[in-house]
Amino acid sequence: MHEVGIASSILECVEAETRKRPEARFAAVGVRIGELSNVDKDALTFAFEALTRNTRLADLKLEVEWCPRRQKCLACGEAYEVRDLDLRCPACGENKSTCIGGTELDIAYLELEEPCVKS
Amino acid sequence: MREVVEKKVLSENDRVAGELRQRYRDENILCVNVISSPGSGKTALLEKTLASFPQGTPVAVLTGDLQTDNDARRLARYGFPVRQIVTGGTCHLNARMVERHLDEMGFKGPGLLLVENVGNLVCPSSYDLGEAAKIVLLSVTEGEDKPLKYPGIFHRSSLMLLTKTDLLPHVDFDPQLAHENARKIHPEIDFIALSSRTGEGFPEWLAWLKALQEKVLQTSAATIS
Numbered sequence: 001m002h003e004v005g006i007a008s009s010i011l012e013c014v015e016a017e018t019r020k021r022p023e024a025r026f027a028a029v030g031v032r033i034g035e036l037s038n039v040d041k042d043a044l045t046f047a048f049e050a051l052t053r054n055t056r057l058a059d060l061k062l063e064v065e066w067c068p069r070r071q072k073c074l075a076c077g078e079a080y081e082v083r084d085l086d087l088r089c090p091a092c093g094e095n096k097s098t099c100i101g102g103t104e105l106d107i108a109y110l111e112l113e114e115p116c117v118k119s
Numbered sequence: 120m121r122e123v124v125e126k127k128v129l130s131e132n133d134r135v136a137g138e139l140r141q142r143y144r145d146e147n148i149l150c151v152n153v154i155s156s157p158g159s160g161k162t163a164l165l166e167k168t169l170a171s172f173p174q175g176t177p178v179a180v181l182t183g184d185l186q187t188d189n190d191a192r193r194l195a196r197y198g199f200p201v202r203q204i205v206t207g208g209t210c211h212l213n214a215r216m217v218e219r220h221l222d223e224m225g226f227k228g229p230g231l232l233l234v235e236n237v238g239n240l241v242c243p244s245s246y247d248l249g250e251a252a253k254i255v256l257l258s259v260t261e262g263e264d265k266p267l268k269y270p271g272i273f274h275r276s277s278l279m280l281l282t283k284t285d286l287l288p289h290v291d292f293d294p295q296l297a298h299e300n301a302r303k304i305h306p307e308i309d310f311i312a313l314s315s316r317t318g319e320g321f322p323e324w325l326a327w328l329k330a331l332q333e334k335v336l337q338t339s340a341a342t343i344s
Contacts, residue, residue, distance in 0.1 A: 002210055002242035009128050017124075030121075031128065038241045038271040085267065085303050095306065099274070105128045105245065112120040 006039055006105070007047035007062075013107050014057065028061035028111035034104035035069045063111075069102030132246055135214035139221075139249030146228030149332045152248050154272055155256035156265075157238030160282040162190045163315035164256065165233055169197035171325060177230030181220055183212040183237045190235065200224055211242035214249060229336065231328070240265070244272040251335045252277040257301075259283050259292040266301040273301050278309040278327060285314040 014029055033039050041064050048062045069082040073089035074096040080089065082102075088095045127133055143150050153161050165180060172178055179200040182190040191203035202224045204216050217234060226232065234250065236243040244253075255276040257265055260283060266273040273279065279301050281294055298310050311327060313320025 036271045036274050038244050107124045107126045109124055110122045
């Protein structure tokens with residue numbers, strides 16, 4: 001629902017990098033989106049494409065890494081992915097854990113275009 | 120060539136929210152962010168809450184909507200400072216909006232700041248407003264499975280308020296099941312069932328607020344009674 005706002009925040013970050021280094025050409029921006037972030041991957045990609053169309057960032061690709069919810073068991077220390085909303089630790093069965101993944105909404109990297117080799 | 124960035128997408132909002140959090144700490148303000156679907160009873164909850172405070176209690180309200188100042192007018196009847204944030208289409212409040220309206224309202228701590236977010240269970244969960252707690256409302260005319268459908272907000276909320284309990288005799292709603300579903304997403308979430316019409320559950324809700332205030336504002340005496 002607010003993917004346009006998220007996409008424009010991502011682009012602001014790219015623009016800031018572009019201003020810092022006007023000579024750099026970016027091919028892609030990589031983001032991490034968590035299951036609990038309330039951001040839909042397809043809607044984000046759609047918004048990103050709509051916002052970059054006919055701009056100088058038109059060729060910029062959005063690369064999304066989807067991050068499932070992960071918990072760490074407070075009893076045995078096991079780190080595990082949550083499946084079917086079952087928060088119990090698969091190793092020891094305890095139901096006391098802390099969330100260690102799934103809330104990501106991060107810009108992870110920028111992919112720089114290889115400089116053209118003049119022949 | 121790949122270059123590591125490692126930055127939050129909403130880092131600018133987070134930065135402003137961090138400033139607000141510091142300001143709340145410095146001024147001894149307890150800020151809570153009230154979130155729900157449209158029509159779950161956020162405004163009714165705040166009306167009843169304000170009505171329970173003696174005049175002169177240091178309380179202020181910021182209320183967000185896409186359009187109209189209807190909610191601010193409803194809430195202003197109780198004699199406390201209230202300000203409407205009209206987002207003009209934006210589906211959530213962000214930290215910058217809160218900062219601007221707080222400045223314009225001139226509310227100074229110590230005290231309680233109630234922020235009523237735009238009616239929406241999705242987007243408000245992504246935007247930190249510097250609050251001490253998010254509070255999510257679910258009314259008994261909705262489905263018990265809402266926590267499972269909208270896990271993000273139930274995961275981030277400290278308290279779930281089940282509202283409109285006066286309607287329970289008329290609807291097929293299982294409060295126990297709704298609570299269990301919320302606990303599947305967030306085992307530590309607090310739970311209070313209440314009715315803003317009858318006042319059922321209000322003593323528990325006000326006690327919860329007071330306990331949070333005492334926990335957050337360790338340096339000053341509690342400002343709400």
